[in-house]
Amino acid sequence: MIEVDHLVKRFGRVTAVDGLTFTVRPGHVTGFLGPNGAGKTTTMRVILGLDVPTSGHAMVNRQSYPDLVRPLHQVGALLDASALHPGRTAQAHLTSLARSNGIGRRRVAEMLQLTGLEPVAGRRLKGFSLGMKQRLGIAAALLGDPPVLMLDEPVNGLDTEGIAWIRQFLKALAADGRTVLVSSHLMSEMAQTADRLIVIGRGRLIADTTTAELIQSSQRQDVLLRTPRAAEMASLLAVRGAAVSREEDGALAVTGLDAPAIGDLAAEHGIAVHALIPRAASLEEAYLDLTGDAADFRTAAS
Amino acid sequence: MTGRGMTGPSMTGPNMTGVMARARDVLGSEWTKFCSVRSTFWTLLVAVLTPVGLSAVIAAALASSPGQGADQGDALLPGLLSMEYAVLAVGVLGVLAFSTEYSTGLIRTTFAAVPRRRAVLAAKAAVIGVATLIAGEVVAFISFALVQAVLAGHHSSVSLSRPGVPGAVLADGLLLFVVAMMGVGLGAIVRHTAGGIAALVGLIFLPSAAGVLPAPWGSRIGQFTMLDAARQVTALRPDANLFAPAWSLLVLLAWPAATLLAAAAVITRRDA
Numbered sequence: 001m002i003e004v005d006h007l008v009k010r011f012g013r014v015t016a017v018d019g020l021t022f023t024v025r026p027g028h029v030t031g032f033l034g035p036n037g038a039g040k041t042t043t044m045r046v047i048l049g050l051d052v053p054t055s056g057h058a059m060v061n062r063q064s065y066p067d068l069v070r071p072l073h074q075v076g077a078l079l080d081a082s083a084l085h086p087g088r089t090a091q092a093h094l095t096s097l098a099r100s101n102g103i104g105r106r107r108v109a110e111m112l113q114l115t116g117l118e119p120v121a122g123r124r125l126k127g128f129s130l131g132m133k134q135r136l137g138i139a140a141a142l143l144g145d146p147p148v149l150m151l152d153e154p155v156n157g158l159d160t161e162g163i164a165w166i167r168q169f170l171k172a173l174a175a176d177g178r179t180v181l182v183s184s185h186l187m188s189e190m191a192q193t194a195d196r197l198i199v200i201g202r203g204r205l206i207a208d209t210t211t212a213e214l215i216q217s218s219q220r221q222d223v224l225l226r227t228p229r230a231a232e233m234a235s236l237l238a239v240r241g242a243a244v245s246r247e248e249d250g251a252l253a254v255t256g257l258d259a260p261a262i263g264d265l266a267a268e269h270g271i272a273v274h275a276l277i278p279r280a281a282s283l284e285e286a287y288l289d290l291t292g293d294a295a296d297f298r299t300a301a302s
Numbered sequence: 303m304t305g306r307g308m309t310g311p312s313m314t315g316p317n318m319t320g321v322m323a324r325a326r327d328v329l330g331s332e333w334t335k336f337c338s339v340r341s342t343f344w345t346l347l348v349a350v351l352t353p354v355g356l357s358a359v360i361a362a363a364l365a366s367s368p369g370q371g372a373d374q375g376d377a378l379l380p381g382l383l384s385m386e387y388a389v390l391a392v393g394v395l396g397v398l399a400f401s402t403e404y405s406t407g408l409i410r411t412t413f414a415a416v417p418r419r420r421a422v423l424a425a426k427a428a429v430i431g432v433a434t435l436i437a438g439e440v441v442a443f444i445s446f447a448l449v450q451a452v453l454a455g456h457h458s459s460v461s462l463s464r465p466g467v468p469g470a471v472l473a474d475g476l477l478l479f480v481v482a483m484m485g486v487g488l489g490a491i492v493r494h495t496a497g498g499i500a501a502l503v504g505l506i507f508l509p510s511a512a513g514v515l516p517a518p519w520g521s522r523i524g525q526f527t528m529l530d531a532a533r534q535v536t537a538l539r540p541d542a543n544l545f546a547p548a549w550s551l552l553v554l555l556a557w558p559a560a561t562l563l564a565a566a567a568v569i570t571r572r573d574a
Contacts, residue, residue: 037441049486067416069320072415080410083407085339085402086406095338096338
């Protein structure tokens with residue numbers, strides 16, 4: 001479990017994290033979303049004890065990170081997969097990390113095997129592709145078999161195969177009962193991986209919800225109506241209390257009435273309907289609605 | 303994911319065995335890092351070959367220079383002069399210990415694995431300290447043997463059994479350790495390779511500019527510099543104007559001690 005409580009982090013005049021509070025629970029992949037510069041990485045650094053918060057605090061498994069004994073057994077983190085010594089081999093990199101927390105060679109070998117890096121274990125890291133470095137980062141995060149995992153933009157720059165691999169991996173880890181926090185600036189990516197979402201913008205919490213709820217709570221739920229008698233239909237809908245707006249191609253976007261009601265209304269008046277499509281906002285649109293709304297950051301669904 | 307419980311080591315309480323175990327962990331980790339990059343091998347090779355080769359060359363030049371051949375007072379000078387070049391190699395080795403981790407971002411992985419940052423500093427210093435101490439002493443005694451072999455033909459060699467000689471040779475070997483430790487400290491403070499090396503060279507050589515001051519100020523201030531302190535502890539006939547060799551040894555060790563203390567002070571206060 002990760003608990004962030006009224007966390008504030010300022011760098012000089014810049015406030016990177018501005019009073020953030022949230023809890024990440026085990027058993028789920030929790031997406032940590034926000035535009036670039038929203039404060040995701042800073043929050044993760046504070047959780048790992050790398051940055052000292054200006055005020056507030058972050059706890060991992062009810063302990064402050066610097067107090068953890070052999071922390072790799074508690075938290076596995078991947079912040080920057082490229083943060084490696086280019087001259088060291090994959091094997092040596094993992095071994096040095098493992099030894100720092102009293103983890104044996106056998107576990108290093110197992111993690112190399114698990115991430116498919118066994119054949120390149122003896123190669124120097126400067127020859128590694130980004131995908132291989134990401135795998136190595138995950139192997140490092142899993143060394144201590146930790147109940148909490150935290151990954152910062154793990155699929156950035158990966159090919160489709162690599163993305164699918166990580167996605168399936170994270171789900172398996174969460175299903176195993178672990179706490180998994182994954183940051184991303186792309187909602188589309190989280191939609192397929194995370195079942196819980198923490199959305200932040202400008203260092204503040206915007207939403208702490210489930211993926212399904214976020215889609216539902218979006219205001220962008222409407223019905224697309226195509227009819228040759230659009231003007232007539234629009235006034236009829238308005239009488240019934242529906243809000244109607246005209247799309248660029250002449251179709252009507254209707255909110256306030258569902259598709260069957262609109263169809264019935266058209267039938268009553270003998271108006272032909274060419275298309276009647278209920279539209280749920282995509283998660284991406286719901287996310288843009290949230291983060292794009294600079295005027296009101298407190299649309300929190302929490 | 304079936305790895306649960308495979309790792310074995312259980313967490314020990316904050317007792318003495320726990321502290322010892324953690325110290326062993328961090329030392330083992332830093333030892334693995336030290337041994338697994340090529341720069342370690344190259345810098346140590348340069349640090350060993352330079353003084354061994356150079357000392358013999360300097361001894362030969364000294365022996366063939368007219369009017370000086372018979373002076374035994376200079377018999378230890380080639381060892382020191384050649385060592386002054388080798389210190390730069392181990393200084394770089396020391397700086398790299400932290401600067402490469404900071405410049406690649408690896409330091410965050412390191413500090414996330416070992417949140418007690420001073421333990422990381424201590425472990426890096428210990429690993430590099432032991433390596434450079436052994437290398438330095440081996441080099442000092444090989445150089446000594448070579449230099450005396452060259453000088454023997456000119457009847458100006460000294461024997462290791464002569465009073466003061468073993469201490470001077472031991473002190474000569476200490477120089478690599480001293481500068482390597484300053485490098486470790488400066489690498490942690492400056493966090494950049496080039497900046498760290500520049501700071502190291504500056505701290506070694508700039509204070510020696512005091513030597514141009516008029517007497518007696520040149521030696522009064524000069525005796526606090528690393529170069530004069532190093533000359534004093536490795537000399538067969540110490541300079542009467544400078545600190546006695548025992549005090550000079552303290553001056554020599556105070557420089558890396560102060561640097562490492564400064565590193566320990568800043569390493570926990572800055573965001574990684």
